[in-house]
Amino acid sequence: MNTTSQFTSNFWNIYIAAIVVLSFIGLAWLLISQNVVKLKKGEEAKTTGHEWDGIEEYNNPLPRWWFWLYVLTWIFGAVYIVLYPGVGDFKGVLGWTSHNQYEKEVAKAEEQYKPLYAKFANMPIEQVAKDPQVQQIGKNMFDTYCIQCHGADAKGSKGFPNLTDHDWLWGGEPEQIRETIEKGRVGVMAAWGPALGEERVKDVAHYVMSLSKPKDQYDEDRAARGKALFHGGPANCFTCHGDQGQGVQGLGPNLSDDVWLWGGTQKAIIETITNGRHGQMPAWANFLDNDKLHIMTAYVWGLSNKDGKAPAPKAQPAAAAQPATASAAAAQPTEPAAPVAEQAAAPADDADGVVLSNKDGKPQGIFYFATGKSDVSANAAGVLEEIIKAGKDGKRLVVSGYTDSTGNAAANAELSKKRAQAVQAFFEAQGVKAENIELRKPEDTTAAQGDNAAGRRVEVTVEG
Structure with missing residues (x-):
C-alpha cells in the first residue's frame, strides 16, 4: 500500500491489514466448518433432508483432492503475504518492491546489451544507419517509444510528422535529429x-x-x-x-x-x-542513454536516407526582382542585398547566428542577421536554453532590434523592428508567453557604421 494515502491518518493501513488477516481466518473457518462429514468404508451418505420436486441432496464429505488443494492455496497465500507486501504497510520479509525489480531487470539488460550498443558508439551515423543489426535494434526501440505518434511505418498522421521524407522543421541532420530525440521540441x-x-x-x-x-x-x-x-x-x-x-x-x-x-x-x-x-x-533523455540515442538517431535518419546518404542540398530560391522606380526602391528593406551568386557563398560575417553572453550578471542573447534579412538562426533554441527557461519561469525578456548604417534610414528602422518581431515569434514558439516578452525600441537602432555585421543584430536581455 502506498504510504501517501496515510497523509493525515494511519487508518487505511490498519483497515487493509485487518481485511487481509480476517479474510484468511474466515477462509480457514469455512474449510473446517464444511469438513465435518465422515463416512466409514462402505457407508452410504445420508441426505440433508432437503427435497425439490423429488430430488434429494446428499450430504457427501468434501473430496479429498479438493480439500488438500484448498489447504495448499491457503498456505501459499499466507506465505506470500509474509514474504511480500500485502498487509497494509508491511514490506514483507524479502523487502521486495516493483521499483527494485525494475532496476534489477534494467541492469541485467544493460549488462547484456551495453557492449553491443557501445560497438556502434564511435561509428559515423551514415555507417551505423546501414548496419542490419542496428536497423533491427533501432526498430525495436522505435516500436517501444515512437509508434504511438509516428505510426508503425513512421509516416506519422495528423499532428505527428512523417519521418520518412525530407521535410524537417527542426532540421534533418544527424545532430539536429539527436537533439530533437534527446531534448524534445515544442511547436x-x-x-x-x-x-x-x-x-x-x-x-x-x-x-x-x-x-x-x-x-x-x-x-x-x-x-x-x-x-x-x-x-x-x-x-x-x-x-x-x-x-x-x-x-x-x-x-x-x-x-x-x-x-x-x-x-x-x-x-x-x-x-x-x-x-x-x-x-x-517529449524528451527521451531519461529513457535513452548516449549509446542508445546514437542508434536511435541513426535509425530515424536512415528512415529518410535509405541508401545511407544524405540528399543533395536544395537550390536556394532566387532573390526577388528589384523595383523599377526610385520611389519603389526607397520603400524596399534597407540594407542592400548582394547578388544571387554571392549570396550562395556569403562570408562568415554576413551569415545569421546567435550567441549567449552575460550582461550585468544576467544572461543575454544576441541574434545576428544576414544583410537585409530577419531570419532567426536555426541553432538558436539550443544556444539560448537559459534565456528560454527564464522566460518560461516568468522573467521579462526585453528584445531590441538593430541594423547597420547602409541603406535607407526609415526602411532600416522598419527592418530592425521586423528582426525584433522575428525574435519575439521565436521565443513564443519555444513556449514563452507573449506577456513575458517586451519589444523595446532603442534610442538609436543603428548599431554599427557601414556594413559591419555586428550592427545587424537583436539583443535579448533578462529582467525581473
Whole structure:
C-alpha cells in the first residue's frame, strides 16, 4: 500500500491489514466448518433432508483432492503475504518492491546489451544507419517509444510528422535529429482568428494555398489580399514562415510544398490560422542513454536516407526582382542585398547566428542577421536554453532590434523592428508567453557604421 494515502491518518493501513488477516481466518473457518462429514468404508451418505420436486441432496464429505488443494492455496497465500507486501504497510520479509525489480531487470539488460550498443558508439551515423543489426535494434526501440505518434511505418498522421521524407522543421541532420530525440521540441502556432477576423483569415488561407496549389483551388482576389496580410498587418506571418513561405527552421514550416502536418485542405488551413496549433515532442533523455540515442538517431535518419546518404542540398530560391522606380526602391528593406551568386557563398560575417553572453550578471542573447534579412538562426533554441527557461519561469525578456548604417534610414528602422518581431515569434514558439516578452525600441537602432555585421543584430536581455 502506498504510504501517501496515510497523509493525515494511519487508518487505511490498519483497515487493509485487518481485511487481509480476517479474510484468511474466515477462509480457514469455512474449510473446517464444511469438513465435518465422515463416512466409514462402505457407508452410504445420508441426505440433508432437503427435497425439490423429488430430488434429494446428499450430504457427501468434501473430496479429498479438493480439500488438500484448498489447504495448499491457503498456505501459499499466507506465505506470500509474509514474504511480500500485502498487509497494509508491511514490506514483507524479502523487502521486495516493483521499483527494485525494475532496476534489477534494467541492469541485467544493460549488462547484456551495453557492449553491443557501445560497438556502434564511435561509428559515423551514415555507417551505423546501414548496419542490419542496428536497423533491427533501432526498430525495436522505435516500436517501444515512437509508434504511438509516428505510426508503425513512421509516416506519422495528423499532428505527428512523417519521418520518412525530407521535410524537417527542426532540421534533418544527424545532430539536429539527436537533439530533437534527446531534448524534445515544442511547436506553437499562434491563434490569429481574434486578430484577423473570419474574412481576413480566409484571405490569408487562400494566399497560403496559392503558394503550393493550382489556381483552380483558391480565389486569386482573396490570395492578393492575403499576401499583404502575410507580409504585414497584425499577423506578419513571414517572420516564422519566411518571405516566400519557404519556412524558417525551428519557427514555422514550409508552406510552398505539399507537406501539411495538420492538413492542407482549405478547411484545415483556415482552422489552423484561426485557432492556432500546439505540438510537443517529449524528451527521451531519461529513457535513452548516449549509446542508445546514437542508434536511435541513426535509425530515424536512415528512415529518410535509405541508401545511407544524405540528399543533395536544395537550390536556394532566387532573390526577388528589384523595383523599377526610385520611389519603389526607397520603400524596399534597407540594407542592400548582394547578388544571387554571392549570396550562395556569403562570408562568415554576413551569415545569421546567435550567441549567449552575460550582461550585468544576467544572461543575454544576441541574434545576428544576414544583410537585409530577419531570419532567426536555426541553432538558436539550443544556444539560448537559459534565456528560454527564464522566460518560461516568468522573467521579462526585453528584445531590441538593430541594423547597420547602409541603406535607407526609415526602411532600416522598419527592418530592425521586423528582426525584433522575428525574435519575439521565436521565443513564443519555444513556449514563452507573449506577456513575458517586451519589444523595446532603442534610442538609436543603428548599431554599427557601414556594413559591419555586428550592427545587424537583436539583443535579448533578462529582467525581473
